[in-house]
Amino acid sequence: MEFEAIPGVGKKTATALAELDDPERALETGDVAALSQAPGITQGRAARIARGAIRQEHGANGEFLATNRAGEIYRELLSLLQERTVTTYAERRLETFFPTSAESRVKEVRTFVEAAIEREADAEALDALEAVKPLDEPSDVRVRDRCLATTDAERYQEATEAIPELSVEVVEDARGLAELARGYSTVIAIDEAFAGVDVEGDVRVNPSALDEPVDIVPERPLAFFAANRDRLRAAIRVHRLTDLEPPCDLDALETALDRLDTDGTVAGDDELDRLSTAVDDLDAAVSTAESVANDHLRQSIREQDVTVEGADLLSLVEQGAGVDSLLSRELADEYAEAVDDAREELIGSLDLDSGEADIARRTFGDDPHFPVERNEEAISRLREELKTTRDRRATRLKRDLASELADERADAEALVRAALELDVELAVARFADDFDCTMPDFGGDEGRVAIDGGRSPLLDVPIEDVDPVDYEIGGVALLSGVNSGGKTSTLDLVAAVTILAHMGLPVPADAARVDRFEDLHYHAKTQGTLDAGAFESTVREFAGLATGGAGSLVLVDELESITEPGASAKIIAGILEALDENGATAVFVSHLAGEIRETATFDVAVDGIEAEGLVDGELQVNRSPVKDHLARSTPELIVEKLAGEHDTEFYTALLEKFE
Template sequence: MGTPELELAGGVLPANLTEERRLDVEGRIKACDIEGLPSLAGISSRNALSLLTKSKEEDSRIRERRVLKTGDARRLKRDLLEIFAGEASSKLAKNSLLLLTPSLDVKVIRNRLKLSIDGKEISDSLNALGRSEEFRRILSRLSFSPRQEKTGSDTLEFFAARRDILGAVLEVLTRFSDAPSVASFFANADDETLREILATLEEVEGASGIEDAEAVISDAELEINDALRKGVRDRQKAVSIVEDKLAEIVSSLAMKWEEEELLKGAFETSALPFEFDRVAVRKLVGEWRQRKEEELRARVEKAERSLRRHMGTVNDLVERAILLDGILAVASAAEKYSLTIPEVGTGGIGFVSGRNAFLMRELGGGTPGLQPVSYSIGKPSSIRLAKPRNAVVLTGANSGGKTTLLNTMAAIHIMALLGLPVPAEKAETAPMPIYLFRKRVARKTGSLEQVLRSLIPVLADRKRKLVLIDELEALTEPGAAGRIIASIINKAATTSSLFLLVTHLAKEILPHVKLPVRVDGIEASGLDEKGDLLVDRQPRFDHIGSSTPKLIIMRLSRAAKKRAVKALYDDVLASLAEGAGEPVQAPLTFPWLEETSVRRQSRA
């Protein structure tokens, strides 16, 4: 990031920043140092976060809100990144992962996926050596030191703030030279240069503290008087005590010969109470301090000349070290949750044996209790599961997993756009913005208006996008909802966008659908011995899923303890049985779909 890019929504960085301080700020931005950046740059925490976000969006080559088009999509992205950030060893790497933004640039996405592959290779090599935990302990030291401003030099403060990070990198280079993947990751790092930087920093900081000479002399004066009070009667002995203390002062303050002579000249008497000539002491201290300040200034200038040329390299190295921690965190999450690298295509979105990342996290990374699901929309080139359709309606059993499937598809798409591995055995996605509309628990006045205000502009925009909608029907009465949703589906089917709608209203919707769409269904087969639904969560393609009110009422009837309550449930079941002959949902056979199929076969 160059200097002109350090601009904020509310203005620019303070104009009085030195070039060294600006380099420091740029490095902190790339390192995602949200804690240290505000005080260093003289800005608010909010503006600091704005700078970090802008930097991440520049890396992605697009603003996040142009990719994740709804609040639901952005919230899902934040929740997904928590999974990866939780595996990071350092706070800086955690920040970097949490602030990651998605991209629609295929090159950016593939470069990030390549980094995920590199992270796995490094992780595997460390595991083979049995030194993964040792390595992560070193990475946990990646942090900026608080500013101390001892020397008044922005250059030295730059390096002092990065001392722990440079020390950690040097330790990695020296202790893990037998791990080629680690060495290649830091191919541009020179351990001798790192040692030189750290040694220079230690040398100048060791000489940066100018002692309080007047206090040293005053303390010696008290010690001399204390010794003389202990009954030293021999004058020669008393003189010896004074001379010894004078020698200690000279040694402690590293005095020159001229300063030593001034000190001796300030010695007045060995009688009690012993004291130095105050005027002489003030003169001595003034000259001594002036010399020390000149020496320190010379050391600082020499160190600055030596270190300044390494500032850009060190910023790059710090960023690289934090990146290493980040990709190892991704590798750790990938191993824990069985994540794989997705393909990046153009035709559609699909996955084989996909799983919900959040359910896996609840199970501690395990998958035995989760039924994997395979699904696709559009025409992904590497995954052939169902009839390629851009508009798909998902129907079926209550609590059958329709919403989970929709969220899984959204998660896989967003993770792929972030350049991260996804929870599936195989997956492919096409870079495009995503509109995610999750089901709202409560129905509020004006909800229909709000949803239509959100959806209609989306459908009117013909740019390609992924639209995922979960149960709009609760917003108004079923008949009207069916017609509204059908019109939305008809519009979606005429575009290149990918559209998935989860609904219970197939009966009300499908008679009004005028264009080719795919209707899939999830089925429940009954109840187990515990009264839980037996559901095949893998959707059946080109099949209308049946609702499960009968099974749910049977479960409630079994669980009822009061005879009157059980009898009422049985009456409801009987009512359902009387209407069993009536079609619950419209048939799947549509004349326009059959005509389309016949025309295609005749052209083949």
Template sequence: MRLEDYWGVGPKTSDRLESALGREGAVAAIESADVRALVDAGVTRGRAVRILRRADGQAGIDALATRDARNVYDDLLSLASDRGLTEHAADRIRVLTPLPTVEARRDRLDRILAAREAWADLDDDARDAIEATFREYDVAGETERAAVRAALELREAGLRGEPFDALAEADPDALRDALGALGYVDNDGSVAAGADDRLDSLRSRLDTAKELQSGSFDVLETVQSRGVRSLDDFRAAFVQYVAQETDLSRGEIEAVAAEDARDATDFVSASLRALVEDLEADVAAREETVAEELRDRIWAARDDVDLAVEAVDEVALSLSLARFADEYDLTPPDIAETGLAVCGARNLFIDDPQPVSYAVGDHELACASGPTPPVGDRVSVLTGANSGGKTTLLETLSQVAILASMGLPVPAESAVVGRFDSVVFHRRHASFNAGVLESTIKSIVPPLSGDGRTLMLVDEFEAITEPGRAADLLNGLVNLTVERDAFGVYVTHLADELSPLPPEARIDGIFAEGLTDELELRVDYQPRFGTVGKSTPEFIVSRLVANARDRAERAGFEALAAAVGEEAVQKTLSDAEFVD
């Protein structure tokens, strides 16, 4: 397969990958979603993530049928990757995509739940030790040697359960033996410092000998300053001085001392040159021997090392996702074939949100807190107060659907999530022209008209065309959703203008209840099922009246108050304990 056949890999990226990894290595890195390999090859991290998402999960990305759905997906993975124990684990989280089968989703969910349970069973000291282990693994560059060290330390941390069984498969004795060899020998046979004491000693002596050779005139002066009177005395003083400086024996130095030097200068120069050459040969021979020994030790433990590397990366991923679930109090959804239902769902992008319960389709949930949503309605039309949280509810439902599609736990007390082939989430866009209307229809209708099951989460069509025609379009979308056996939630302020809905659809409402003492809108974000919500403009006008900065401005807002109902405005201000 050509590298350029992969999404996002152009000629320049292809050349860069092939130069660094070779064609087969680059293909293997892409197919295994190895962000680390692509980044090391010179591809930016963001581009590597985009390439690998498409390569490993094209169908999953395509299931996120609108830009708004993909934005929610990106933001969710950003939150999750922030809990990554290693950079590689964070990268692997960033390339997660919706999984194609219910079985795959359940399998991943089971692994995460097992990891979360194991994480919860650890005390603070054990958690700190594990986090420190992975930090050191990261700092060390996630090398094989660092992975083996991490595997041994994780075994000692007492992690138990299915996600960590792989740690026990590698022989700890083999890993300990390999630990002393890994990272010390390169492919070219060069051996790093610290691998062998004798080799380190020889290298140290060689370095000293080279320094003496480069300063041979200083050596000559030092030896002569010792008051030597004959050539034999000079030779003996030279041998003694070099032995002291290099930690070599006198015999080793005498063995390379020049025999036919013309004078003292020639003697020092020739002797030091011979000493360096002799030590270089000794270093090369010892390095070759040590390299062979190290390779043998690594080869003997190769299977265990490979197990350790894979296990450490898998444990890092599982624990990272477990930490994400723990941080946001996520729970496992019931993965079903159809429908979407939640009890006590929370929006992950909002601080301290009010939990809400909602559903479209069949379910068997019984909400412990709040009302249990109706059963059986394939479509709902959500109405209600301005700034009442309708769009937030759509976003919350999209978060639940997308997380569940990736086999991840969701932000709800309980949830049932069906298998959707397409998720259409469309926010309100405040542009009122034919171009926006056309592009919106082109983005949301094709997924609904195509094969497969679609979840429609669409916000305020009236924001992009005149209300009367928007109501007609919304009726058409509701009917099409029912006809296509899809599921949908449509937000609108046009409930009174809609034609009668099909039996499979219902209308729900969100209600504002007044203003707080700080003149903030007080809303019950939990929808009331089967009830049309009110826009309650009197609450908004009341706040404008209360916050008016001068007499003329206030007079204008009071004129609006008269239009929407002055009595209602005055009651709102009274309830909020506003004092003029």
């Protein structure tokens, strides 16, 4: 796919998209989450890019929404869909749904919707969805205890790009490796030339290291799963609470995640925990053991009566002996016992194994001293032994878990993607359920829209309180009716049904048939008479429709307000004549339907939203337009009511004026 051919995608964005693992799939499926992983692309921009790519794929490059009011209706409908999402992903993903005359795109979405409206989810599943987010790619993974070594500059560049988590060092020979081994715990030589070299330290020769990143830097997959642990757990929960078919063994993945800590280290291994605790607590444990020995000796000295004869004392002094010699002579057993207590305290508190215990016993020597002195060399050796054992075990556990999880990455991504897509499906399903929607019959070129039991979702009242409307349009017609009778809401309903059908979505009606239109022109009611410039601009716009509006659906609300009533009737009649000749489908709402019909040179169809009368001052209206019927006006109804209540010639004469 040529990225720069997508509308709105320049060279910089194309370069960013190329860094994704599978940008073509993401663009074709509208995967906003995957696209937003590209450098510098937000989810909002990802939605626009995906929409552009979908338009290009289906040849849907024309703008279906030809006027501001048509765009407003679309945005209101889109907002109603987005209000029913849980995740930001689904909210943005719905922005890739747009009305179009491209049948392949409409068919594609209808296939998606037909499965989506069968979905159901309870409150627990929706709650689980709230924690599902697109997966992150950790960008700060650095490993400082290992390095790669090479003698070749080209190999250096290859290694830097393949494994950026490790430092790559250039050396000349085995001596260079030995120097690196003094600064790194592990050195991995990636040149064949180093095969068989014997260097002190942990130096490994592995020419295929760049092809085995999991073994060389297990932190890479571990960091990914650690950073996304909560999101993956949420996705697992969503799959368990719904009928989604998981792409992997959920129990196995969850068990693996339980073994991973938030910092990317392996958790839940008792032996690693023991070694880590021993390293951390070593200094404190030595101090405690030392105190145990000294306390024991103090108590022994307090309780011991030591008698030294003069000749013995003189001999000890002449030999330069001090209290240690006295301890050796008089309290040797007590000292040995104190040191044994200290050793056992150290071994026990750190839970050392037999080999570690042998080293630990050297922490306190057998020669009597008071206070008891620790052997720093033995402590250092014990610390090094514990650290080495700990690090080796941690590395082995990391490699084992990383190898296991690396194979699960694709399935983990699919798991989250399915959960996020489920939110999109559920939003459509909830929209369809909340507004009693049905899938319309779509297609054909007769320019007709037929709605049975339609209820506009755009009205600011509960859907169950909306009166159902039956209305069928085709060709050019005028829609008449009393004030507040529902003419504008009927136009809104026709626009909403048409837009949703061209998006491939269900429509708010018991049944509907929508032919395919090239575009929708909806002109809202103008507030006040237009000035000369605005009037000219409006007439110019209709001139374009009159000459190139074949295949268009034109909805106009009270165009007569643009100028004086007498002139309005003539202008509207002329526009309708041109639209009729051009084969457009149009509905014009007007209070001048009678005058327009008389002025037009063809037989203009006039439909009417009929008022049934006034009851206690309230207008009673049949909201479904009656075909070929000029509806009575509100003033006529009021005069009729007065004529019925008062037997006077004045009201009768007024009523006759309406005949």
